[in-house]
Amino acid sequence: MKYFVITGHKASTSGDFKLDDISGGAGRLDIMCRCINSGFFLSHDLRKDVQVYLVLEGGNDAPKTVRFSGEDIRYLNPDERSTSSLIRNALLKKVSIDEEVKSSPGVYVSRMSFEKVINKLSEIGSFVYLKEDGEDCRAYEFPENPVFVLGDNRDLTDEEENILLEKNPEKISIGPRSLHADHCIIIVHNEMDRRCS
Template identity: 40%
Template sequence: MRRFVIIGRKASASEEFFLDDLPSTSGRLDILLRGVRAALLTSHGLRRDAMVYLVLLGGPRAPRVLRIRGDAAKFIRPDERSLATLAKKTLASRADEGASGFVDVKPGIAIARGGLEEVLTDAAGAALFLLDEGGEDLRKVEPLGDGGSTDLAFFLGDHGGFDAETRARLDAAGARPVSIGPVAVHADDVVAIVSNELDRRGAR
C-alpha cells in the first residue's frame, strides 16, 4: 500500500465552504484535493494500491482526517469541483462524533476525529517518509521499506509546509526526510513524482 498524507494547516474540517470559491473559503482545501487526484487517479481508473489522508486543521470542527482508499472507493472524478463536492458531503457527516478511529461514510471514504495521531495509528507498521526539500534524494533510497516492505506512507504539507509541532512528531515517529529533486514544486506534483518513482520500481 502506498499512503499519501497531506496536511492542511488551515484546510476546512467542515462542509462550510463554497464550491464556487473554494480557494478563498476552504482554507486552501483545493490544494489537498489536487493531491487526491494525483495519488489515486490514472488515465483509466483508480490506483487500487493507494490511499490518501487529508489532515484538516482549519475551522470550528478541526482537527479531522478524511481518508480515501483506492481499493474501495467508487466514482472518484478527476475534476476539482467533483472532488470538492465529495469532500463537502463527507465533511457534512456527523458519523465521527463520539466515535473512535475512522468511520466509513460511503465505500472507501472515511472520516475520523483527530489529526496526525489518527493517521499514525491507522498506518502503523508502514515505513514513514517526510517530503522535505533538504531530504535525501528519493531515487537514491534503496530499499524504500524496511525489509523490503511495500507499505509506505509519505507525509507532505500544503502551501504552508509543516509547522514545528508536526515536524517534531514525525521525527519522533521515525519518518525519514526525502526529496523529489532540486526544485520546489506544488504538492500535487510531489505526489505525482513519488507515484511515478514507485511505478518505476514496481515495473523493475
C-alpha cells in the first residue's frame, strides 16, 4: 500500500461551502481534489493500492481528516467538482472524537489532527517527507508501505514538521523545481511504477 498525507492548511472542515467556490470560500479545497485525482487515477483505471489522507485544518470545526481508500472507492470521477462533493458529504457527517465514519464507499471522515494521522500511520508504514532539499528520488529506494507527506500550496508548518521529524522520515526531492502538490504525487507514482515494471 502507498499512503499520501496532505495538509490542507485553510481547507474547510464544515462542509458549508459551495461547489462553485472550492478554490475560494472552501480554503483551496481544489488542491485537495487534484491530489485525490493524482493519487488514484490512471487512464481507464484506478490505483487500488493507495490511501490518501486529507488533513483539513481550516474553519471552526478543524481539524478533520477525510481518508480516501483505493480498495473500496466508488463514485470517484476525475473532475474536481464531483470529488469536492464527496468531501463535502463526508464533512457533513456527524463524527465524534476518536471515531472514523464511512461517508460513501472508500471515503471516511474523522476528527484526526495531523499529529494523530502521523501517529496512526507510524504503526503501518515508513515516512517519506517530500521536500525540495531532500535526496534525489531518482536514486532512492522506496520502502515498503511508504507514507508520503506533503504540504498544499504551503509547506508544512514548523509544528507539523517537528511532529513528522520525530518519526525520522526519509526526505526526498522529486526534482530541482518547487512543484504543485498534485504534480509531486504523479511523479512519485511514476518513479515507483518504473521500479516495478
